Amino acid sequence: MTTLDTAPVAATAPAPTRAVVRVWRTLRSSRAAVIGLSVVTVHVLIALLAPLLTSYDPIANNADEALLGPSGAHWAGTDQYGRDVLARVLYGGRYALGVSVTATLITVALGTVIGCAAALRGGWFDDVLGRILDAVLSVPAVLSLLVVVTALGTGPSVIVLAIAVVFVPQVVRVVRGAALAVVPQDYVTAARARGEGTWAILRREILPNITDVVCVEFAMRASWVVLLISSLSFLGFGADPPTPDWGLMVAENRTAITVVPMASLAPIIALATLVIGLNLAADGLSKAWGVDRIREGS
């Protein structure tokens, strides 16, 4: 209960600068977040710059060079079709990141709006929504995805849509919980006493106070989505075969794992580092912002 007033002096800056200051302070206080975000940034850069980093075509077959071990020409060897593994790994990030970032953005945006609305409106709206979300959650995500994908094909847009359907309920739950903690606060009550409208209260009072939760949720959810998409590809329901994709690569090269282990290990390492990066970022941010509810003795 004893709170020391440690009012930092650097705080008189206008709003945008203040946000920068806050982000900077968060990063400085959390090594996990810095490492996580750097790993993710490296992945994004690699995906963007893939053509500059390798001269091989990730989808060109070359039967003469099939199943080679690591060498000067092919750093990570080649797969059964003679494709350069490193090139496929570097390009593979494009699919994984592209689809998962889009899917996560849509999911988190939708989930945030619905979750806030549920928390603020309450009553029957909240009850009915809760039941529906529970019903959607009760069907395994993999099954729903498989059904959607078989029905509508395996294009990236279909996968994005399918993931939104599967993950929105979970985001709604988390955001609703966070918003419910804000709704009874006196500043929301003050806005109500002023007679402000629902939308204004949502935008001015609630959203700014759950951005932490939403950011962490984004990083967490992105890591899940990357995992799920790769599992889907692994099962043969995600990226179509010539596409360089990590999950697909593991599925293709698994049988030859004793011959060319790098062909399986390289995509595994890429996948694991990306997800670890996202998880570290989520962890670090949630700890730095206190989203993980751990109350430190002041």
Next chain:
Amino acid sequence: MGASGTASSGATPIVSVNSLSVAYRSGGRDVPVVREVSLEVAPGRTVALVGESGSGKSTVAATLLGHLRHGSRITGGSVHIKGSDVFALSPRELRRLRGGTVAMVAQNAGHALTPSMRIGRQIAEAGGDIPVVDLLDQVRLPRPAELARRYPHELSGGQQQRVAIAMAIAARPDVLVLDEPTTGLDVVTQRGVLDLIAGLRDELGLAAVLVSHDLGVVAHLADDVTVLRSGRVVESSSTRTLFATPQDPYTRKLLASVPRLDDAGLALVGEAGEREVRPKAQVPVEATVAVSAREVTVDYGSTRAVHGVSFDVRRGEVLALVGESGSGKSTLAWTLAGLRTPSGGTLTHESGDLARPAERRPLSLRRRVQLVFQNADTSLNPRRSVGDAVRRPLRFFGSATSQADAAVRARELISDVRLDPALADRLPAQLSGGQRQRIGIARALAGEPDVLIADEITTALDVSVQAEVLRLLDDLRRERRLACLFISHDLAVVRGIADRVAVLRHGVVVEEGPTEAVFASPGHPYTRQLMAAALEPDPDAEPLAEDTAEWVDTAEPDDLWTDHGDGHRVRRWSTSVTEGNA
């Protein structure tokens, strides 16, 4: 500071703290919380650690049990109990010290008792060979055998605190550490718990260390007092000396800031602790009635929180609603602010009907009735600058025509509440508690109200800050002729600021009248009980009123009141049935 030991006449101290320093790590560096504090407690004596929030008093108290918060460490000095260094003990010896030699009663028993464990077992595991039932009996809890089988949440706050005390004395320790033992309890309950602690201490011959921010509690219980500020000892002497002739300016200011039951007006406190009582503002007889309530009832589901309350508040007048928790006083405030709808009666403002929720009141009416919240920490949006908090209602109610105008007006309002307008760009977390509460007031003023509802606005504040906020409120109502509804549980605060008082009990007004009249001759036994329980910051204070024994309510629908003249009236009552009609 060197005088700390002199008060305890000669006997070997059982507790001795020698220039103790404690720091916790934050952002890679040590932040000191306690700096070179020394303290001694002789057997059978009670020493109080007094200070405002952040003074490190609780940290010092916890070190007597060898306890530090996660992330804190000793940076210097030592703590000796019965001659042995607490922080050099082996884990086994430390366990024996805790409970056996030193026992603690924590601040909030509701949080300090394990929710998943029966009371009896929690007391039994504290050790000692005294049966649980006897311990519960010793802390004067009714039906101890049955109570021992209950879970903590099935008890009231006062009962929980008594259980915590029973747990502390179970192993018959030599030293009792009391960390704000009655904070959060109602006055009457607090008085009961304090009397129990004093009784047990004398009966068992315990030494005690009392941590408190409440000088009334300290004056009532302690033999010696050590005043802490930002982790340092400011002053240390016997209770009587300290209250009679405080030496340090900080102590003097602290003492002067405490409102007293016999102040005829608001106490204005100078920097060096000089105290001047400002006479109350005269409310002109012709002042119009701003708000009027007639037989208002408010329900929460099937329970009735407010039963037929009536009052008027005139422009420039402060009406205080006094009562314990559950008396319905805050419900009434929220209803007036339009956050609840009354289920019966009429509630009117001079320009319209207030019996409707805020969103259905016309804008012109909504802006004229404004609420200031109890807890300024939660009433300001932590992600928006405090300037924004004031600008928003200016724009929303249309009193400012443009963004630029709003910014200028907001700065004016912030300086009107005696703050530096440069603070407008800060976030609430960067202000102190008192500053935040002033911003809360500025935000309410932005609607240019003529009715201000102040819901326990000083309860969460330190006493010196409380004095400043009260003075601000008094100034504002004089300047702006505000009709002010002041909600409080603290009679001394009410005495200084209110023109009239209404005492609420279980949603019913039991007594109302001019402040002077009510305090001079409280007519209702409940009012007297509240006054008798109030603690003055003076070791020799006599209770202002005698406690009355059993009584019953005898109000009839058409014969509610006994009139004492000049608007002072008391709800009809009589002493208990055995005595018949008085």
Next chain:
Amino acid sequence: MLSFLARRIAAALGTLLLASVLVFLAVQALPGDVATQVLGKDATPDAVAALRGQLGLDRPAWERYTDWVGGALHGDFGTSLVTGKAVGGEVSAYLGNSALIAGITILFAVTGSIVLGVLAGLYRDRWPDHLISTVSLVGMSVPEFVVATVLVLCFSIALPWFPAVVLYGPDASVGQLLPAVWLPALALAVVMAAYIVRMARTSVIDVMASEYVTTARLKGLSTWRVVTRHALPGALLPTLHVIALNVAWLAGGVAVVENVFNYPGIGKLMLSSVQNRDLPVIQAIALVSSVVYVACNLAADLATMALNPKLRTRGRTR
């Protein structure tokens, strides 16, 4: 308390009903007519119409829904479009095999992760915590198929202790399947445990910082007693729901792992029925999964109630 119980069970049934409607509608919305699917693109319109009549596809949707749910209540989920066998029997055979894996997984994952999570929470910010937290972070960051592949590499190829693939069909006996169960169970347990460890750690830290645990410590109790009597009941309550969610997650999570090991479980059936568009089987699996999910959550709620006296004694007078 009884009314709370009744409300909770009613809510669970409501969720289940809603889920069955959603499953039914989703499967209905799949493009392509089932009859055409079965008979192929070259079928004559007459044959298609005949099959539609035989399958009851010409009746209104709600009628088919009530038939389906009514049948499902008696264990009759219709006949598989591919094998022509009763769906109920087929699903339960596969389900039984999966239950074998799930049982072992839950046993190891739950006990192991609670122990580790509690340890990490108690040794907060010291090396056991760092170790456990790092391992669990890696555990939750690596997809199931990777764990499974690595396990195969280590314990089937490098050290030939366990079979890499199962060669039996769904009717294999427990004795035949038992040697093949361990690797899939381990792969699932690693992923599942990672989440529970993290949740247990967080809630242990939360509770250890609470005032009542501090009070218990300051009573002079031993650390063991403080942890087991005072901290754990409160710390495990929030963990229960995470466990329930994870158990329910197994229903879907097994799909990938069973595929890696060619294990004849519900996940494998799910995959093949999706590939073959065997709608009755898909519906049945979805419904069974919903039942598992709802049952797990209900169990967690009831356990919470049993452990939390505030809920148990609700309604008793003060």
